[in-house]
Amino acid sequence: MIAAGLLALLLTAADADTGRQVAWLYAGMGLVSAGTLGWSWLKFGRRPAGVQQDNLWLRSSTSRGSIAWVTGLVLTGFYVLLYWFPEYLERLVRPLDGLSLWLRGQPANQWFLYGTFYTLAILLMGGRALWKYRHSRYQVIRTLSVMFFQTGFAFILPGLLQLFQKPEFYFTYFWPLKYGYLFPNDVNYLLENGQALGVFMVFWGAMMSFLATPVLTYFFGKRWYCSWVCGCGGLAETAGDPYRQLSDKSRQAWRWEVRLIYPIFGAIIIITALLWVNYSWGNNFLGQVGDVAAKWYGFLIGALFSGVVGVGFYPILGNRVWCRFGCPMAAYLGLLQKHFSRFRISTNGGQCISCGNCSNVCEMGIDVKQYAQRGEPIIRASCVGCGMCSTACPRGVLNLENGPREGRYAGSPLIHADSLRILS
Template identity: 55%
Template structure:
């Protein structure tokens, strides 16, 4: 209780406090206005504005290329790459690099772009729309696709599938540029620096350079850091028809040996936040939206049904495809499963919703609710792994930074404030909960399985169970 009253006259505040302080989630977090200057914690310098202008120039170049058809799009490639990449990196340097090292998430909740304001929705709709066009209507993107013609030409990429060169290039550019930003933002923690370098490397090498190098050498375009079931057709019969034997053996070895062994020792993070391209995009381009994940218990219930549903779906589809390759009876069913898996999960969920909705649902929607690879790794992480996030005794002050900035929507604080370790299937081990904790409470560790859960310390009696209350 307090004895002070709020009496001072309301002055002309440039922004408003959210009127309803009791709703739990999904509402605009703060002032949803379009004003760039509405954020009281955001004071861009002239240099920062110049850097943003370079990014804007690249966006303008894209718009011009798109509108122009394909006439001179290719000549804009340098503007697009330098504008997005150079401008983005310059802005990140001016914002984070020149600031003191440390966690400064100030103003995020006031940002119309990052806190589900109008800019966030606009950006989300634009991204979603682009995904829909790339996947199903590339003919409407001809001018934009042609921006990357210099690369497509060099690779000898056929017309009709050049949208993938554009997509891969934008994707890699985003991971690289925003990877620099993430590196600078979290540079006070060495784990973050090494992990960020790792995801950026895997995207640029295994997700971009190596596949295109293989194309140049007239070899199949292989993405060797994706395995079944994330790479859903990795174990489908068709794949065995064209994939080189060495790649098949490597993939199978990773699925059945590499993955379980690595997950036992390090948890699923060895893949999800160090190697995976989807995770790479989430940890870099998605970092500004990580706090938008839903932390409610309801969301966790939905998560477990959905992700394990998708896992069952891909296993069933794969089994059916193999059975149908021996008996014709199952062929129509298997073809149906295949078609719907590719459409609903492979494209709609992983792409359109997974990335397009970054500014609305946060950066790990696909990884949390849909990825069957994450489901398998998660089951193992939960039940048979040495990985846990250790809570440091009674030091938690329940502030909520860990839960807020958990991209997987784990209510980290629930465990931390009880003095209990966090052992959750969905944790990708990004380490940001530990980085944002102001009291040094959380630490990612690999240790003996007997001590994994720790014991609740901050209550004189056993606490209420999170699910069974």
């Protein structure tokens, strides 16, 4: 059914008849949806509940084999067309005019096509995740959360705002991830075109960036956003779930993570500051320097890294390439989590059997097993609190906690005593 659906989508792009295009597109999406949900039930619904990692490194699709490379090439090609050659997607866009007119009051464009496919992917693969992780209450609620926020706040609500002739706004994205929301031109646009609602949008973006984010991260770590709300994280946790084991756990990969993500975070801070300084001087202080920097940032980071590489390389580098190496929001949240938060993953080294399940499922490249063996709490800036290490552990060694900051970096003396006794 999935193969037939993909064929129907190809026929949509190849057929010049507008009537047949609509039929092909909706038939394709229907077949892919039914096939994905049916396959998920056949694969996971009929088995006993639990994380099953058998044959992950033997299948071509999940071990960087030929199927994975073909999948990565298709995804990368789609993003290249989406960002720079949208005219080649026109026959996929036009059949969505009816849905777009009903939701947004205007014809579809390539971004509405992308939003539709993106939301559908999260819903379908979210259904797969619900079957796969149904034994874990935490994973079920977390999956339902990302499905809800993507569908309601990142797809339906922005469309309704346009329908009522208000500025399109995504309430689940804010600076520094949605960097434009605090750029002077964007702020002025919201204030001029949104009236009272525009004022609230600007207030919401600023409040979420500088007040709510530190407070929520202090209590819950970066998981409140990266694993429960963010659309990028939502796609990674659902559509990217089959590839989480591909995340590189080496120290060299960690070094590249630090070399990339924090300079990117610093760059967007500098660009935002330059734009506001220039704006306050009547655009005469720096000329076009800030605008040029913002355009290059949008091209290299906002499009090439977050889109083409961030999703296109799922089958090769794992499902959190963007979140791990490029997302400025992840860098911001990570700094708060490591130095300011109550969140940690506690470990009980006395019960660890060194099976490696926890490290295998960590999408952020953390070698969790090394912490678990020593009974040390895991406090890493990169950890998104997905909880998969705890879910996959057969011994209950790992627990996600929002504990007091006192003794946060120290393991339990009892745990260390047990570990030493077993070792001796």
